[in-house]
Amino acid sequence: MKPQPHYTPPIAERYPLAFLAGLVDFLLIVGGSYVAHWLRFGDWFMLDHYLVATLVVALVLVVCQMMLGTYLSWRGRHLWAQLGRMFVGWLLALAVVASIAVLLKVAENYSRIWLVSTLAVALGFVTIFRLSVFLFLRHLRLHGRNLKKVLVVEMGNAASPLRAVLDDLPEQGYEVVCFMPLRDEDSWYDELRSKMVEFGAHEVWLCLPLNQGAAIKNVVYALRHHTVDVRYLPDLGDLPLLNHRISNIGGLYALDISRSPMEGPARIVKRLEDLLLGAIISILVLPVCIAIAIAIKLTSKGPVIFKQYRMGINGRRFKVYKFRSMEVHEESSGQVTQARFGDPRITKLGAFLRRSSLDELPQFYNVLQGRMSIVGPRPHALAHNEYYKDLVESYMQRHKVKPGITGWAQVNGLRGETETVEKMERRVQYDLWYIDNWSLALDLKIIALTIWKGFFNEQP
Numbered sequence: 001m002k003p004q005p006h007y008t009p010p011i012a013e014r015y016p017l018a019f020l021a022g023l024v025d026f027l028l029i030v031g032g033s034y035v036a037h038w039l040r041f042g043d044w045f046m047l048d049h050y051l052v053a054t055l056v057v058a059l060v061l062v063v064c065q066m067m068l069g070t071y072l073s074w075r076g077r078h079l080w081a082q083l084g085r086m087f088v089g090w091l092l093a094l095a096v097v098a099s100i101a102v103l104l105k106v107a108e109n110y111s112r113i114w115l116v117s118t119l120a121v122a123l124g125f126v127t128i129f130r131l132s133v134f135l136f137l138r139h140l141r142l143h144g145r146n147l148k149k150v151l152v153v154e155m156g157n158a159a160s161p162l163r164a165v166l167d168d169l170p171e172q173g174y175e176v177v178c179f180m181p182l183r184d185e186d187s188w189y190d191e192l193r194s195k196m197v198e199f200g201a202h203e204v205w206l207c208l209p210l211n212q213g214a215a216i217k218n219v220v221y222a223l224r225h226h227t228v229d230v231r232y233l234p235d236l237g238d239l240p241l242l243n244h245r246i247s248n249i250g251g252l253y254a255l256d257i258s259r260s261p262m263e264g265p266a267r268i269v270k271r272l273e274d275l276l277l278g279a280i281i282s283i284l285v286l287p288v289c290i291a292i293a294i295a296i297k298l299t300s301k302g303p304v305i306f307k308q309y310r311m312g313i314n315g316r317r318f319k320v321y322k323f324r325s326m327e328v329h330e331e332s333s334g335q336v337t338q339a340r341f342g343d344p345r346i347t348k349l350g351a352f353l354r355r356s357s358l359d360e361l362p363q364f365y366n367v368l369q370g371r372m373s374i375v376g377p378r379p380h381a382l383a384h385n386e387y388y389k390d391l392v393e394s395y396m397q398r399h400k401v402k403p404g405i406t407g408w409a410q411v412n413g414l415r416g417e418t419e420t421v422e423k424m425e426r427r428v429q430y431d432l433w434y435i436d437n438w439s440l441a442l443d444l445k446i447i448a449l450t451i452w453k454g455f456f457n458e459q460p
Helices: 017-041 048-067 079-104 112-142 160-164 166-172 186-199 213-222 264-299 348-356 363-369 382-388 395-400 421-436 440-453
Strands: 148-154 174-181 203-207 229-232 246-249 252-258 305-311 317-323 373-375 404-406
Touching: 017 048, 017 112, 048 079, 048 112, 048 264, 079 112, 112 166, 148 186, 160 166, 166 174, 174 186, 186 213, 203 213, 213 229, 264 317, 264 348, 264 363, 264 373, 264 440, 305 382, 317 363, 363 373, 363 404, 373 440, 382 395, 395 421, 404 440
Parallel strands: 148 174, 148 203, 203 229, 373 404
Antiparallel strands: 229 252, 246 252, 305 317
C-alpha cells in the first residue's frame, strides 16, 4: 500500500478554540476582579475569601456562557446576536451568584462596590476580547482567509435568497464556489462528487423546494462516502419547527442534515475526558506496557509496536499503534486480511494479547495525541473502509467523530472479526446510535461496561 502522508491534527482539533475562549474569559474575569479590588481598596493583594469568591464568580460565568452556547462557532452568526446572548449569560450568572451568597449567608463579608466593579470591569474586558476576535476574523475573511468553501445544489428559484446575500457571506466565513442545478441523472451525481473534490468544498448546501424530499435523500446518499457537512436551506422564515436543529447563516435558516455532535461545549468536554482519563490510565498501565514490550522482544523477531494507517475524524488518516501480535509478514498491496481463529500468523503471546485486549494499550498514546478518543467507533483498516462503504449504507458517517479504543458496539458484543456484511451493518448501527446520542454519561457508562465485562473476549 502506498504510504500516506503523516497526519498531525491542528490545534483547533486537539484543543478546541471554544476551550481556549472559555479559558481566556476565565482569566479576564479573574483579572477584572483584581482591578476592581485595587480600585476599591487601593491594594492588589486579595484576602483568601475574596480570592475564593473571585474563582466562584469566574467559574459560574463561564459555565453559564457554555450553557447558552456562546462558545459555539460564530461562523455565519451576527455579532450583535452573539453579544446579546453573552449579556444574557452574565445576567443569569449574576442571579446564580446572588443566590449562592444569600443561601450561604456570606453577602455581608464582601464589599458590594467591589462585586459590582468586578462585574463591570470583567464584562468590559470580555466584550473587548470578543470584539477584537470578531474584527480579526472579519479582516482575515475579507482577505480570503478562514473561509469555508460551499457547493450549492439548487432547483428553480429556491436559491434566490442565497444569491441575494452572496456578497455578505465572506464576512460570515463562507464562500460559495459553485452553483449546480439539480438533475435526476446518474451522471449528475458523478459530476456533483467531482466538482466537490475539484473545488475543495467543505460543505454542500441544498437549496431545494420543500417537496423535493426524494432529491434530498438521493444527494445525501450520493455523498455518503464523503465527510462534508450537508445543510438544507429551505425558506423557513415563517414555518415553526420543533425538535429540529436549525442554524442561522447570514440571516438564512439552514436545517442541518448531516453534522457532527462534537461542537462547542461537547467538544471541550470530550477532549477533557480524553486528556484526564487518558493520562491517568497511561500512567497506571505503563508497567504492564513495559512488561509486554519485553515479552514481545524475547519471543519473536520484529518491532514491538505495530503501526497501521486508519481513518479518523472527517476522513483524515492517522497511524494507530498496537502491540504486535502476529509474525512479521507482507500482504498484497491494498489487501488487509482479518485475523481468524487458528490464524497461523498470530504468535502464542499475540493470541493472549488479543484475547485480553492488551494489544490495544498503546492506543492511549493516540488518545493523548488527539487522534483518537477513549470511547468512539473502532477504527477499521483502510482496505475494509473501501470494501464496506459501498455495501453498508451510512458507513462513512462513523467518521464524523474521532475513533475510539472501546465503543458502544464493542460493549454490546460486536467486536473482532466481521466475516459477514450483516455483522458489519449491526456494528455500524450501534456506532451511529452512539454518535446520535452522545453524552458524557454515555461515555462513562461504556468505560464502566468495558471494565465490568472484562477485557477478555472470544474473538481471534
